[in-house]
Amino acid sequence: VLPLLVHQYLYKRQAQTTLPTFLLLGPSGAGKTSLLTLLDRGTPALTHPSQTPLSIALSLPPSIPASSSRYRSPTDPSYARSRCLLLTDTPGHGKLRHFALSRLTSSSQNIRGIIFLLDAAALPSSSGLLEAAEYLHDVLLLLQKRHTSAKTSKGPKAIPVLVAANKLDLFTALPPALVKISLEKAITEIRATRAKGLKDSGVGVEEVDGIEEEREWLGDGGEGAFEFKQMEECDVVVEVRGGYVMGAEGADVDAWWGWVGEQL
Numbered sequence: 001v002l003p004l005l006v007h008q009y010l011y012k013r014q015a016q017t018t019l020p021t022f023l024l025l026g027p028s029g030a031g032k033t034s035l036l037t038l039l040d041r042g043t044p045a046l047t048h049p050s051q052t053p054l055s056i057a058l059s060l061p062p063s064i065p066a067s068s069s070r071y072r073s074p075t076d077p078s079y080a081r082s083r084c085l086l087l088t089d090t091p092g093h094g095k096l097r098h099f100a101l102s103r104l105t106s107s108s109q110n111i112r113g114i115i116f117l118l119d120a121a122a123l124p125s126s127s128g129l130l131e132a133a134e135y136l137h138d139v140l141l142l143l144q145k146r147h148t149s150a151k152t153s154k155g156p157k158a159i160p161v162l163v164a165a166n167k168l169d170l171f172t173a174l175p176p177a178l179v180k181i182s183l184e185k186a187i188t189e190i191r192a193t194r195a196k197g198l199k200d201s202g203v204g205v206e207e208v209d210g211i212e213e214e215r216e217w218l219g220d221g222g223e224g225a226f227e228f229k230q231m232e233e234c235d236v237v238v239e240v241r242g243g244y245v246m247g248a249e250g251a252d253v254d255a256w257w258g259w260v261g262e263q264l
């Protein structure tokens with residue numbers, strides 16, 4: 001029994017370091033636990049108290065194409081393998097966010113994408129919008145720094161971001177197009193406030209040895225309106241897609257799966 005357990009342990013460890021990994025981030029209450037249990041067991045449940053990161057191994061649903069296996073036959077043994085992934089939950093609680101963010105910077109992980117889940121019905125409230133926008137701002141800034149501080153010209157592999165607008169079953173929820181506009185507007189304000197703070201404290205862009213790459217604020221030098229498109233300058237593609245995990249008529253997470261398939 002023991003060798004078998006050791007074997008399973010090693011296999012699991014290896015699987016965890018090599019499988020394409022998607023990080024699930026977002027404010028608490030967004031629906032991360034519900035989504036994870038839905039994908040894991042087929043029904044959403046609220047069981048674990050979001051205290052520790054939790055990974056689950058998944059395989060793309062048969063209806064969703066994976067870009068890398070587009071030309072492979074389903075009978076090819078590599079076909080099934082190319083559709084496997086890990087989804088890693090991270091605590092949304094403010095004080096525990098460093099777990100989530102430290103994973104982004106660790107290069108040992110095969111991170112293929114970030115799923116930033118948010119409660120689209122919380123965005124009409126200014127505190128709900130601010131919480132989501134601040135968290136997303138910090139994630140994007142980290143990705144920008146990861147890109148600009150790369151030592152080689154090739155840089156680290158780009159990590160795309162899906163803003164998954166959840167709870168679209170609720171009529172108070174903002175549709176994805178409005179989620180995008182609201183977040184961009186809120187991030188513009190956050191960026192302006194932070195840039196002003198940096199200037200006032202004397203660590204602005206000019207101060208850092210004249211190296212513009214060292215800039216500490218998000219997107220095009222921090223002037224004017226922020227748009228997710230500006231992130232493409234540092235190889236980060238941000239997309240907003242809607243869905244719901246716990247609607248009255250079940251779940252609709254196909255748009256998110258579609259995005260995951262595009263990254264595989």
Ligand code: GDP
Pocket residue numbers: 026027028029030031032033034035046050092166167168169170243244245246247
């Ligand atoms: P977490 O803090 O991100 O892990 O969020 P939870 O999974 O604990 O969900 C927070 C609350 O939102 C729970 O009461 C869920 O029942 C509810 N919830 C999650 N997804 C949906 C959804 O798609 N629609 C609706 N109406 N409620 C949802």
